[in-house]
Structure formats: structure tokens, C-alpha cells
Amino acid sequence: SQQGEEDPQALSIQEGENATMNCSYKTSINNLQWYRQNSGRGLVHLILIRSNEREKHSGRLRVTLDTSKKSSSLLITASRAADTASYFCATRNYGGSQGNLIFGKGTKLSVKP
Amino acid sequence: SQTIHQWPATLVQPVGSPLSLECTVEGTSNPNLYWYRQAAGRGLQLLFYSVGIGQISSEVPQNLSASRPQDRQFILSSKKLLLSDSGFYLCAAQGYSPLHFGNGTRLTVT
Numbered sequence: 001s002q003q004g005e006e007d008p009q010a011l012s013i014q015e016g017e018n019a020t021m022n023c024s025y026k027t028s029i030n031n032l033q034w035y036r037q038n039s040g041r042g043l044v045h046l047i048l049i050r051s052n053e054r055e056k057h058s059g060r061l062r063v064t065l066d067t068s069k070k071s072s073s074l075l076i077t078a079s080r081a082a083d084t085a086s087y088f089c090a091t092r093n094y095g096g097s098q099g100n101l102i103f104g105k106g107t108k109l110s111v112k113p
Numbered sequence: 114s115q116t117i118h119q120w121p122a123t124l125v126q127p128v129g130s131p132l133s134l135e136c137t138v139e140g141t142s143n144p145n146l147y148w149y150r151q152a153a154g155r156g157l158q159l160l161f162y163s164v165g166i167g168q169i170s171s172e173v174p175q176n177l178s179a180s181r182p183q184d185r186q187f188i189l190s191s192k193k194l195l196l197s198d199s200g201f202y203l204c205a206a207q208g209y210s211p212l213h214f215g216n217g218t219r220l221t222v223t
Binding site: 043090 | 117119147149154155156157159162172201203205211212213214215216217219
């Protein structure tokens with residue numbers, strides 16, 4: 001069953017602008033992860049934030065987590081054309097079978113040069 | 114680091130034909146292994162996961178089956194494909210969090 005829901009479904013920006021994607025989820029989580037998928041390829045892990053963390057940075061990526069609102073955001077600063085991809089949030093639930101990740105439907109980001 | 118090999122990259126099969134997709138993992142031992150399916154423009158649906166040789170759990174009832182004959186080999190099969198089996202199939206492995214994915218197999222059932 002779907003757990004995370006990304007918003008917006010699609011986002012188009014100019015190179016150099018910041019891109020913000022949001023994710024909402026339904027149940028208590030152990031951690032939340034963001035993945036990136038280039039067209040027709042597998043997913044690549046970007047960043048993981050644990051339920052007791054509120055913000056995490058990795059290069060041009062900034063992730064926030066608000067467990068009271070059951071939401072997370074991914075910010076990509078100074079975007080580049082190479083950032084064009086789909087971005088998925090995934091949650092690992094407490095008590096989930098083998099801690100399996102549940103993925104959202106993704107945000108399709110297009111960065112125009 | 115982990116490397117996930119999936120083949121073939123693309124496959125076109127007629128309805129009613131059998132299916133066998135293979136996934137092998139390098140760089141880790143005793144990983145958890147997963148098969149996901151991704152419909153066009155959609156998120157990932159977990160189909161099967163395995164915590165060890167011969168141990169398969171199915172997340173959704175379907176026309177597919179999975180097997181793990183070796184520690185780092187995961188196979189997705191069907192005896193008779195349906196049109197609804199078309200999609201992008203991804204194998205993933207987890208030695209330590211996070212998941213590592215293969216490059217997927219695009220299956221078209223005609």
C-alpha cells in the first residue's frame with residue numbers, strides 16, 4: 001500500500017533556481033528516505049533522515065522532517081539540468097514486515113538550462 | 114559497494130508465455146532482496162522480498178512468483194504472462210540501509 005505521497009507531481013524550473021518537493025505519510029516511521037530515478041533507470045539513494053532528526057544536509061540537498069505533521073521536504077539548491085529526474089520519498093515503518101520501504105508516487109522534476 | 118545486476122534490460126513477451134527475470138548481487142553477503150514493479154508514472158509496488166535462501170514473502174497476490182536459489186540471486190517468474198504484468202521491474206538489495214537498485218527490466222506483454 002502507498003505510504004508516502006509526494007507533492008507536486010511535476011515541477012519545472014530554470015537552472016539555478018531552488019526546487020522544493022514535499023512528502024506526506026500516514027503512519028509512525030522509523031526513518032524517511034529520498035531517492036532519485038533518472039528516466040528508465042533504477043533508483044539511487046540520496047539521503048536518509050531518522051525520526052528523531054529534524055533537518056539534514058548533503059551537498060546541495062536539504063531534507064526536513066516534521067513528525068507531528070507527518071511530512072518531509074526535499075530542497076535542491078542551485079539546480080542544474082542534470083538534476084532532472086523523478087524524486088521519491090520512502091518510509092520505513094515501525095513494525096513493518098522486515099522494515100520494508102514503502103515508496104510514494106514521486107515528483108517529476110524538470111530543470112531547464 | 115553493492116552492485117545489482119538485472120537482465121534483460123527490455124523484454125517483449127506475448128500473453129500466456131512464461132517469464133524469468135534474474136537479479137544478482139555483488140558486494141554484500143546475506144542481503145535482503147526485493148522485487149518491485151513500477152507502472153508508468155507511478156510509484157514502486159513491492160512484489161516480493163527475501164531475507165535468505167529459499168525464504169520468499171509475497172506482498173500482493175498476483176500472477177508472479179519469486180525464488181532465491183542462492184544467497185545473491187533472486188529470480189522473478191511467471192508461468193503465463195498477462196497483459197497487466199507489463200511494467201518496469203526493479204530488483205533491490207539491502208545489506209545495510211539504504212536500498213541499492215538494479216537498472217530494471219522493461220517488460221511489455223503483447
